Amino acid sequence: MTCSEPLVDAFKRRISYLRLSVTDRCDLRCSYCMPERMTFLPKKEVLSLEELHKLALAFIERGITKIRLTGGEPLVRRDVIELVQALGRKLGDGLDELTLTTNGTRLEEFAGDLFEAGVRRVNVSLDTMDGQLFEELSRRDRLVQVLRGIAEAKRAGLQVKINTVALKGINQSEIPFLVEWAGTHGHDMTLIEVMPLGEVDGERVDHYLPLPAVRDELEERFTLTDIDDDTGGPARYVRVGETGGRLGFITPLTNNFCATCNRIRVTATGQLYACLGGAEKVDLRAALRSDSPDANLAVALDEAMRIKPEKHDFRIEEGAAPAQPRHMSMTGG
Numbered sequence: 038m039t040c041s042e043p044l045v046d047a048f049k050r051r052i053s054y055l056r057l058s059v060t061d062r063c064d065l066r067c068s069y070c071m072p073e074r075m076t077f078l079p080k081k082e083v084l085s086l087e088e089l090h091k092l093a094l095a096f097i098e099r100g101i102t103k104i105r106l107t108g109g110e111p112l113v114r115r116d117v118i119e120l121v122q123a124l125g126r127k128l129g130d131g132l133d134e135l136t137l138t139t140n141g142t143r144l145e146e147f148a149g150d151l152f153e154a155g156v157r158r159v160n161v162s163l164d165t166m167d168g169q170l171f172e173e174l175s176r177r178d179r180l181v182q183v184l185r186g187i188a189e190a191k192r193a194g195l196q197v198k199i200n201t202v203a204l205k206g207i208n209q210s211e212i213p214f215l216v217e218w219a220g221t222h223g224h225d226m227t228l229i230e231v232m233p234l235g236e237v238d239g240e241r242v243d244h245y246l247p248l249p250a251v252r253d254e255l256e257e258r259f260t261l262t263d264i265d266d267d268t269g270g271p272a273r274y275v276r277v278g279e280t281g282g283r284l285g286f287i288t289p290l291t292n293n294f295c296a297t298c299n300r301i302r303v304t305a306t307g308q309l310y311a312c313l314g315g316a317e318k319v320d321l322r323a324a325l326r327s328d329s330p331d332a333n334l335a336v337a338l339d340e341a342m343r344i345k346p347e348k349h350d351f352r353i354e355e356g357a358a359p360a361q362p363r364h365m366s367m368t369g370g
């Protein structure tokens with residue numbers, strides 16, 4: 038039995054955007070994301086390429102029109118391009134957009150393949166353009182590869198949006214430069230507040246930087262005009278007069294954006310989390326590996342719509358445990 042009913046949650050929000058993690062592994066160790074000695078999942082727990090594909094098709098059947106592949110670092114998974122190619126064939130046939138979020142270290146190698154498979158936009162995370170700070174922050178010396186990756190993506194025809202986590206006392210003073218650089222190089226940019234997800238080595242609260250304060254500071258230097266652009270995600274955008282670029286603010290702490298949430302997230306082990314900040318989940322891997330995968334997947338997706346909470350409630354406080362024990366690298370961004 039299959040079901041093609043659109044996904045609508047208990048608060049009448051139509052869910053059309055899937056963030057699908059293809060791996061929890063990563064070649065960087067960004068300090069706000071994970072500890073240096075991160076424990077990754079045994080490979081056998083992770084969905085196979087076929088399972089990820091089947092799952093994605095089931096979501097498209099239920100009205101998901103946008104899929105973002107994420108991780109961990111999606112481009113460290115060896116067979117990820119095969120998945121991109123397979124999903125690329127659904128573009129125009131149920132799927133409107135296929136995209137991914139990457140740290141950019143392997144983008145130079147894969148940009149051409151991504152474009153050929155139908156990807157047109159990618160998000161690249163870049164918190165600093167200072168090589169030494171990049172190495173301190175990500176615990177790896179990879180800035181040059183990332184910048185080469187961004188350049189190659191542009192050459193291949195991909196639009197690159199830069200994602201930057203705003204970190205007090207770390208990249209705070211560099212943010213105006215990053216805004217200028219992104220705008221003059223034709224990249225949209227999004228600033229993100231650090232979220233309390235998963236244990237890390239230090240205290241996130243020490244580096245939490247509320248974006249309303251960042252905006253105030255930017256307005257001393259740039260002319261920012263609110264614009265209505267909706268890219269299907271949680272960012273609120275402004276136009277930067279001096280560069281013509283678009284700048285987004287993702288404010289999960291200072292300004293909750295849940296009322297318009299259209300998203301769900303699936304981890305690389307097939308756990309569907311109904312909310313980034315909540316524990317509500319359904320096990321899609323169990324459904325996929327059952328005797329009646331189609332029927333059980335349909336039931337699991339209905340259950341996900343029933344349990345999706347109205348909103349998250351992140352707080353970032355000294356000494357407090359993370360809002361959720363899982364890291365962003367599990368549920369992806």
Ligand code: SAM
Nearest residue numbers: 070108109110139140162200231232365366370
């Ligand atoms: N590895 C890829 C990357 O870095 O783009 C994809 C996965 S990463 C988890 C997705 C996004 O989440 C990145 O932009 C990263 O900076 C952001 N991120 C990770 N941990 C975060 C946290 N605790 N709070 C806010 N953003 C976080």
Ligand code: SF4
Nearest residue numbers: 063065067070109140
């Ligand atoms: Fe890896 Fe992305 Fe997390 Fe950085 S933010 S450690 S690149 S998953």
